[in-house]
Amino acid sequence: MRVTSEYVLELSNVFHSGQVESGSFLQKVTGNLQTGVILKDVTMEVHGGEVMAILGSKGSGKKVLLDVISRRAQGPTRGQICLNGVPMSMRLFQESCAFVTNKCDLLGSLTVAQTLNYATQLTIGKKVSGFIKKSRVKQVMADLALLHVANRPVGQLSDSEYKRLAIGIQLVRDPVVILLDEPTVDLDPLHTYLIVSILSNHARKYNRIVVMTMEKPRSDIFPFLDRVTYLCLGDVVYSGSTRLMLDYFRSIGFACPEMENPLMYYLCLSTVDRRSRERFIESSSQIAALVERFRTDGAPFRRLVSVGLDTEPVDVQHRVPLTAYGSPGTFQTLTSLTRRHFQTTMSLNRHGFKHFASRLLLLPCYFLLLWVFYFGQTDYQQSFTTRSGLIFNALAGVSFLSIATVAWTYPCFRTRYYQESREGHYSGPLFQMAYLLYSLPLSLISVFSSTAIIFWGLQLAKSGLNTRQLLKYEEEGIAGEILVWARYSLILWSVYVFMEQQTVALLMVIRDSFTAATISVYLTVIYLLLGTSVMRAITGLPDWLYYLSFIIQSRYASAYLHEWQFKDKFEGLQSYTSAFKLRNCSSTNTSPSIGCRYTNGTHFLIERYHIKHPPYADDLNMEMNFGVSLAFTGIICVLNLILHTVPLPSFIKCKFRE
Known part of the structure; x- marks a missing residue:
């Protein structure tokens, strides 16, 4: 222009x-609307x-x-x-x-x-x-x-x-x-x-x-x-100068009574009266006549420029509109969206604290409760199931709290996206990229600080090591310990982001955040039941469920954490019997009646995973499970970027705009 x-x-x-x-x-989906x-x-x-x-x-x-x-x-x-x-x-x-x-x-x-x-x-x-x-x-x-x-x-x-x-x-x-x-x-x-x-x-x-x-x-x-x-x-009953409106309606026999609001008077005149059948017919006929009359006689009123009539002159600034200088580029828009997301979370007010608390405080508080609950449980024979339960609770807590955080904080960003994208300011993939740049660092901080509570608070890296392993661990020093903690945290972080992106995908089409969160929780419960090997061992699954578990991220995350926690550890265990006497647990002394069930951590894993047992492959491969768990997170992030390019039906988008 x-x-x-x-x-x-x-x-x-x-x-x-x-x-x-x-x-x-169904009519909206099929387009069969009246x-x-x-x-x-x-x-x-x-x-x-x-x-x-x-x-x-x-x-x-x-x-x-x-x-x-x-x-x-x-x-x-x-x-x-x-x-x-x-x-x-x-x-x-x-x-x-x-x-x-x-x-x-x-x-x-x-x-x-x-x-x-x-x-x-x-x-x-x-x-x-x-x-x-x-x-x-x-x-x-x-x-x-x-x-x-x-x-x-x-x-x-x-x-x-x-x-x-x-x-x-x-x-x-x-x-x-x-x-x-x-x-x-x-x-x-x-x-x-x-x-x-x-x-x-x-x-x-x-x-x-x-x-x-x-x-x-x-x-x-x-x-x-x-x-x-x-x-x-x-139909148009009248369109034109407000100041000549009174003259027009007076000329056709509808003068506005004194002391009446002319705007409301002629609005009532232009409204069908539905109080009775007779009034409906009468008002409809009158309005039809007014519409036809304006079509024939209303042209001069439509085209008359009315600014300045009976008013003082104004100092009009004929300046070039800022829209004439173009729109911001992709990088500027991406940067602005990301900064706005961070500003929303870091604002020092009630609404900002909601975002800050859910993003950075909720998960550490949960892991602090885990530390309190598991601290002091040192009996090794109980420790197998206890520490496996700790892994399960860590995975479940990370998953459910990620879903809750997204359901609580994401809808406001989603609504602004649907409204602003309709105005042509930015596209769906750009919004999703900005959201990732905002959410990934915050989730990284939240998960890493949370895992530090139980990793060092419960001495997870040292538990179950024999003398030779402890010496090697001490030789590696703090750098080696930090590396192990970082890998432990990355696994849980990958689960957190996966559940976050799963919930984001659901919130694209489901307006109610509680409904979307509930569906995401149901899916997560299935993941945890099939993939963690805690509620039900991988070895006990039917073949079709076993192979189905390969498409579940929590399977790989849990396998990595279990192998790291138990394999080749807890050698030469002791257990308290019912008589409160210590007994050594060896390969020939594993009777539950004397308090011994597992000889070591590897024995515990064999009960839950396939370890070099054809026709199944070895379920425990730390590097593979670590990489696949992170790959799941990358795939769902890319998938969400692609989903934001797919044009949604208008009746879905309208739910979030209005």
């Missing part, structure tokens, strides 16, 4: 057909510096009209929609226009200033200097009366401040046209007046176009509306 000092948005003979009923899930004509021959125009209100009762087509202008509407559309004579396309709208939806979910832990700063980074290209971007943020906060709450978290804003911030996120990029769906809904009269006056001032001061829908307009906003369009069941 060429840059000019005069902007005109024109709609000519626009018809649109779309879904008229919600339909069942459709009908929603907009019928809509013709209107609005100029730079003007505010247009689209009025109508529920079901009149107001929201659909905004969707059609923004090219978001699903279904066939006929007619012309032009901005400065250029046909409106999705790309043109995303580059030069903006849409403020009725419901906008923002990140509650960010402050107002941070929210607007990140909005500039995600929408304004690098051709615009950082100083200009900061100045733009301050100007928008001043225009929207948000300077006094610049450092207040979004989660602590009032409804009016929240609405103004949602508008500011779009205004900060200086769009030529801004569409707003019910920007004053649920607000008191004072704040309704404030928002409409702010939008009017923005349009006049910067020569921009503002189009908004309203269902219950008050009389005190009448002076701020330059144009108005009345819709009834998709």
